[in-house]
Each structure stands twice: as structure tokens, then as C-alpha cells.
Amino acid sequence: MNRSGIGLLLAAIAATLSTEATADRFTLESPAEGVYLHRGAQADASPANGGDIANIGFIIGSRCVAVIDSGGTAAIGSALLAAIRKLTDKPVCYLIHTHVHPDHGFGDSAFAGSDTVFVAHAEFPAALAARRDHYRAALRQTLGDAASGSEIAVPTRLISGEQTLDIGDRTLVLRAWPTAHSNTDLTVFDLRTQTLWTGDLLFVDRIPVVDGKALGWMMAIDALIAMKPAHLIPGHGPPSRSAEVAFTAQRNYLHKLITECRSALGNGITLSGAVETIGFDENKHWLLFDEYHRRNVTAVYTELEWEE
Amino acid sequence: MKRIVGRLLLVTFSSAAALLPFTAAAVAEAPQASEVSIWSKVRGSLFAGRTINENAADIVQLDAPSRAEDASTVPIAIRTQLAQTPDRYVRKLYLLVDNNPSPIAAVFELTPDSGRADIETRIRVEQYTDVRAIAELNDGSLYMASRFVKASGGCSAPAGKDPVEALRNAGRIKFRVDGPVVAGKPTIAQLAISHPNASGLVLDQVTRLYEPAYYVRKLNVSYAGRPVLSADIDFSISENPNFRFYFVPTGDGELRAEVVDTKDLSFDSQVVVKLGGVASAIQ
Numbered sequence: 001m002n003r004s005g006i007g008l009l010l011a012a013i014a015a016t017l018s019t020e021a022t023a024d025r026f027t028l029e030s031p032a033e034g035v036y037l038h039r040g041a042q043a044d045a046s047p048a049n050g051g052d053i054a055n056i057g058f059i060i061g062s063r064c065v066a067v068i069d070s071g072g073t074a075a076i077g078s079a080l081l082a083a084i085r086k087l088t089d090k091p092v093c094y095l096i097h098t099h100v101h102p103d104h105g106f107g108d109s110a111f112a113g114s115d116t117v118f119v120a121h122a123e124f125p126a127a128l129a130a131r132r133d134h135y136r137a138a139l140r141q142t143l144g145d146a147a148s149g150s151e152i153a154v155p156t157r158l159i160s161g162e163q164t165l166d167i168g169d170r171t172l173v174l175r176a177w178p179t180a181h182s183n184t185d186l187t188v189f190d191l192r193t194q195t196l197w198t199g200d201l202l203f204v205d206r207i208p209v210v211d212g213k214a215l216g217w218m219m220a221i222d223a224l225i226a227m228k229p230a231h232l233i234p235g236h237g238p239p240s241r242s243a244e245v246a247f248t249a250q251r252n253y254l255h256k257l258i259t260e261c262r263s264a265l266g267n268g269i270t271l272s273g274a275v276e277t278i279g280f281d282e283n284k285h286w287l288l289f290d291e292y293h294r295r296n297v298t299a300v301y302t303e304l305e306w307e308e
Numbered sequence: 309m310k311r312i313v314g315r316l317l318l319v320t321f322s323s324a325a326a327l328l329p330f331t332a333a334a335v336a337e338a339p340q341a342s343e344v345s346i347w348s349k350v351r352g353s354l355f356a357g358r359t360i361n362e363n364a365a366d367i368v369q370l371d372a373p374s375r376a377e378d379a380s381t382v383p384i385a386i387r388t389q390l391a392q393t394p395d396r397y398v399r400k401l402y403l404l405v406d407n408n409p410s411p412i413a414a415v416f417e418l419t420p421d422s423g424r425a426d427i428e429t430r431i432r433v434e435q436y437t438d439v440r441a442i443a444e445l446n447d448g449s450l451y452m453a454s455r456f457v458k459a460s461g462g463c464s465a466p467a468g469k470d471p472v473e474a475l476r477n478a479g480r481i482k483f484r485v486d487g488p489v490v491a492g493k494p495t496i497a498q499l500a501i502s503h504p505n506a507s508g509l510v511l512d513q514v515t516r517l518y519e520p521a522y523y524v525r526k527l528n529v530s531y532a533g534r535p536v537l538s539a540d541i542d543f544s545i546s547e548n549p550n551f552r553f554y555f556v557p558t559g560d561g562e563l564r565a566e567v568v569d570t571k572d573l574s575f576d577s578q579v580v581v582k583l584g585g586v587a588s589a590i591q
Contacts, residue, residue, distance in 0.1 A: 101463040123472070129517040130467035134379075137435070138459075179470045212469050268486055270428065270552070272371070272383045295377035295464065302381055302430075302548065303469075306477070306502060 026079040031239040032193035032231045034060045034170070036087070038071075038080060042206045042236065042287050045072055045103060045142050052076050054103040055235055057197075058084055059190055063168025064093035067116075068188055068197050070107030073139070074149040077107025092116045094165055096174065097155060098199025098235060100127040100184040101211070102135040108153035119165070120155035121176045121184040128152060159186055177201070180217035181209070181235075189229065196229035196243070204237025207286035208250050210299040214258050215307075221247050221254075253282055257300040265304055274301050346406045347438065354402065354412070355450060360442065364451030365389070368398075368443040372455040376433040379464040381546045382457065386441040388425040392418065392494075398425035400444040405544050407437035409507065413544035421534050423494025423556035430546040432466040435459045467506075468547045474504040475522075480590070481577040483565055487586035494554040499529065499565050501550070501575070507543040524549050526568040531581070532561035557581050 030036050037057040045051040051072030058067045058080070065084055070077040084092065095111050097120040098104060108118065132152065139147040159176045166172075170192050177185040181200045188197040200209070201220055210217070225243045232246050233239045240246040256279055264274040275294045278301075283289045351360075361367070371385040388398050401416040418425045425443065433439075440454040468474050480502035489495055501524055508521035527539040527549075536555040555563060560583060566576045579587045 103463065126471065126517060127467070130471070131465040134434070134465040134467075135463075179473070183470050183472075209463065211463060270383070271381075271430065271550075272373075272385065272428075275373075275377070275383070292377075294373075295460065298378040298381050298383075299469065302546075305482075305500060305550075306480070306548065 026083055028057075028083050029239075031233065032190070032195045035190060035193055035195050035231070035233075036060070036083070037233055037239060038083070039238070040072070040103070040236065044288065044291060045139075047143060047146065050075065050146055051103065051106070051139065051143055053236070054101075055233060055237075056080055056104065056107070057233070058092075059167065059170065059172065059188075059195075060088055060090065061167025061170035063166075064091045066094040066096060066165065066167050066172055066188075067092055067111065068096050069098055069104040069199070070095060070111060072103040072106050072150075073143065073147060074107060074109040074151070075146065077110030077150075080107060081110045093167060094119050094157075095153070096120070096165075096172075096186065096188055097124060097184070098186050098188070098197065099182045100124055100131065100152075101182065101200065102139060102152065104199070104235070105152040106135075106139060106147075106150035109149050109151045112151070112153055117157050118153045118155040119157045119159065119174065119186075121186045122158040122160045124155050124158065124184045127182070127184050128154065177220050178216050179212040180220040182212045185212070185220070187224070189227070194230035195233065196224065196227060196231065197233045198224065198235060200235035202232065202234035202237075202246060203250055204234045204240070204246060205287055206236040207288050207292045208253060208296070209292050210254075210257070210296045210303075213303050214254050214300045215303065218251070218254055218258070221251050249285055253279075253285065254300075256282060257296060258304065261297065261301045261304050262307075264301065271298065271301055346411060347404075347440075350404060350406070350411050355442075358448075358450055360450040360452050362452050362454075364443070364453060367445075367451040368401075368441055368453045370439065370441040370453040370455050372439050372457050374456070375458040376460045376464075379433055379460045379466045380468065381430050382433045383428070383430050384439060384455075385428040386426060386443075386453075388443060390425075392420045392422050392425055394420045397422075397446050398443045399446045401425060401427060402440070402442040402444070403427075403429075403431070404440040404442070405431055405433065405437055406440070408432065408434050408544045410542050410544055412542070414539050414541040416537060416539045417535075418537060419535055421531065421556055422536050422554055424554040426552075426554060427537075428552035430550055432544055432546055433457050433459060434466055468504055471504060471506065474502070474506075474547055477502040478504060478522075478569070479573065479575040481565065481567065481575055482588070482590050483563070483577040483579050484588035485563065485579055485581055485586065487584070489557050489581055489583050489585055489587075491558055491583055492556060494556055496552055497529075497555055497563060497579070498550070498552045499527075499577075500548060501567055502548050503567075503569060505543055505545055505547050505549055522570055524567055524569045527551070528566045529553070529555070529563065531555045531563045532558065536563075557583065559583065563587075 040053040041049040056069040173189040260278045403414040482500040505523040523543040529537040
């Protein structure tokens, strides 16, 4: 066998091992009755965590199961499906995407080909088409063969404004938001337990990423707090029971970015200058600050350049 | 021979990745293997048979972040080290992004009336790439500065953040001059164009979505009727194209920008420049 053959074989073994390991240590918690959460690592995707970095989960109704985000790889999606099957035989009738990002959606492959309806924000298909190749390449670069078979499904049920889904004696209220964390944010509210699944409209401990509009995000935060949910499940970080408390750090951070970028623009400071000076005292509050803060400044500065 | 070397390198990478504990760095280095051939193709098409001086920091420098924090918006600055005089001036600046789908991001044309041939703008960076600035002087000599820019990770894609809004606002222009304006002294102007500047969506096999490319392709700036800067650009320049550049005010006069996009829509903006003042215009 030549060197490349050995490499491929070892990579295949590594991929198999990592799939099994993912299923073995797949943790699940239940913050509310019938609501199940798998918490991803508070890190960037890496071979060590297998891309398992986002919060994903499901809600069980009397008729069927609604999955909320499928995880960062096909292996994680499979582990999620296996976890569901340990609890119930009911079909997965909906797979709801909270937004277009790859750490939440590449597990879709595990649910494809069944009767599952993929549900997402109305802007999701266009956003996915614009990003799909890039996300695939990035996943392959980060995880190598462990990325194999991972695909984000094209949703067929698109949500604008507010719509409900019935999963059997249980109503989920889906709300599509104007551009905030991204231009595809969708929240899921379980009426029975008053559990709000925020997707990446809420980051706890891990630094929020602005891939949309900070001003829109601030408005969404106020509206989400006003819902007074009994339970909150963020896109990243631990669940909590107080929206006011859970959103505080993120709201302060976004507020600081907005205020300081506005001031930089008023003072004629360039984008490069702003990126190197704004908001570094926030470092102590956030995981992955060095990886994402400058990007956030870039996004907010360029957003506010066109503010009326 | 070069191809074989490239292939061997790739084999080594994949073996190492399987044998050793994975590291993101080791896997992510791999794409660099193809760079040389892209640059040689671009070089052949733009500068066939011409010498390019690569130790040219005394003529041209390029500022770019080592890592593209936001793949859609990477600020870069081309800084030239000579005054624009009728005898000796930079007449063209080429901005190249090797590993983008369209590597020639912009070709700027300048004149002695530009004062300084410095340009700041923002580019999309699709993947790990060399970014190059090549200055062509009026005597035809070529000088290059380059920087390697690492791609951003995770969910950072070069796509626009709100394409619906970008389309709605296409054609708005903000034009400003940072004063005080002194006669004969190179002065900075900033031109911001609201535009999706998008490559369009490739036909996605699953969603069947397709949008044609829609971007700003031409830019002409004049001061008091004399050309200061013109540029052929494409979608390697970020959404809402933004340029900072110099001109030399001589007295009270009008700085005028005309922008044409790929639908042949044209947009223009004027700033009345007054000595001692600061000026801006929003259209």
C-alpha cells in the first residue's frame, strides 16, 4: 500500500472512531418537561470536539418530535437521532433551523430521507445557497474526513413573521426575526413549558457573533426579554430561567460596540483603526474573544456607516 | 515537476493528519499548494514578459491583517512612497487576491493630480490567499508588495449580511473630504457606495437558486474637471464598496464621482471643496 493509501485508511478509522465516540459521550439534559437539550462545547470546531459546539435538541409532543437544530456534522445528527430513539419511537415530524450557520445545521443528513419536514426562516434558502460551498470547504478543512456526509438540508417550510406548529397536544410558536444575529434567525417557543429556544440570538459565556445587524439584534433582545420565558435555551452556553439576567452581558457588549463604533465614525477613525481600538476591555467577559471580537467590530462599524 | 511536488506535499499532509493528533493548523495549511500557479496565470495575463520588482518597499507597501476577521470585509491599504509628480508618478495600481474566484479585485488609474497614489478599501477573502498590490509607474516599471491573509473560520462567509436591504439601497453614495483643505496639499477623500457588489449566486444544485452577478464595475473621480482616480473593480471588493484616496485641491472646486454598475446603472455624487473647509455629500 502506498503512503496515500495508508493515509486514507487511517483517516477512515479515525472517522469511524470519532462517530462512535460522539454517540458514546452524547449528553442530554431536560430543562423542562418534554424538552431535551444537548449542549455543545464552548469552543470553535476542532478535531478534538468533532464540531460538536452548538446547542441542539428536541421537544416531544403526543404525536411526534420536533428537532431544533441538528449539530455540526452528520455524526452529531446521528447521535441526536439515537438519543431521541432511546426516549421515544414517535417520528421526527419537524426539524427546525434556528439560523443558517453550519455548527447548527450540518447534522441534517441524519434526518434526510424520512418524513421530516425541514423548517426555517424565509431567507434561509438564499442565505444557504450563498454560503453552502464555503461552509462545506471550511468544515472539510477543519475536520477532514470527520466532515464526510455532512449536509445542510434545504428547508421546505419557510416561516415569515409568526407561525405555529402542532406536534400533538403541544404548540410551538415559531417567529422569524428581522436581521439580527444573522438574516435567518428563528426562535421556537414551547407554550406548554414556556420554554424559549433562542438559537444564536442568545450567547451565554461564549462571545456573540454579529453576522447580521447589531441594531436589529438589540431590538430582538428587548422583544425576547419581554416574552418573560420560564426557561431559555441559548444557541451556545447553559440554559437559564431569567431572560433579563441571561441577556445582560450580551446586551452590554452589543451596546458598547454600537456606541464606540458610532463615535469612531464621527471622529473619522477608519475601519482598520476601529478594529484595533474598540471594546478590548470586554475581553474578560467572553470565551473566544480574540477569535471573534475584531470581526464583530468590523460588522458593526460597516453597519453603522450607513445609519441615517 | 512543480505539479509532482505539489502532489507529494498533499500526500504528506493527509498522512500526517491521520497519524498525529489533528490540529486545525496542519489541515488548514493545505490549500496553499495551488497558489503559485494562480499567480503565474494572472501574471502571464497582465504582465507577460515584464519584470516585477518584489523588493519594492521604497515604492509600494501593502497593509492587510494577517487573518481575515470577517471574510466579507477585510480592510487593506496600498501605501506608495513617492509623491505624484508629472515626471514620476504611479499611473496604475493592481489589487490582486490570488485565491478568490476572480483574482483581479481592482485596477486603479491615477494621475499627478492624485497627489499620492494611496488607496484604502475592503475586500472579500474566500480562503487562505496572497493579496498583492502592484504599482506601475509612468515609465512602465512594476513594483509589488504582497501579504498572506489567513481565512477566517467558523461561520464567516464572504456573503452579504442582509442582501435584501443591500439591493434596496443600491446606488446611495456618501462622499466626504477630510479637511482642513489646503491648496496644493494632498487631501484624503472617502467615497462609500451602497451596493450589494455581489458575485451572484451560483446555481445551487439543491435549491435551484440563481442570481446573476451584480456589482460596481467602474469608478471615475475628477477634481475641477481633471481625472484624479478611475478604477475597474469587481466583486472581490466588499459589499458597499468603500475607497479612501488622495487628490490635490488647488482652489475652490468640485470633486465629482461617477459610478457604473453591471446593470449599466450609473450613480454620481459631487462635493464642493472649499479651501480651509471640510465637505461631505450624501446622495
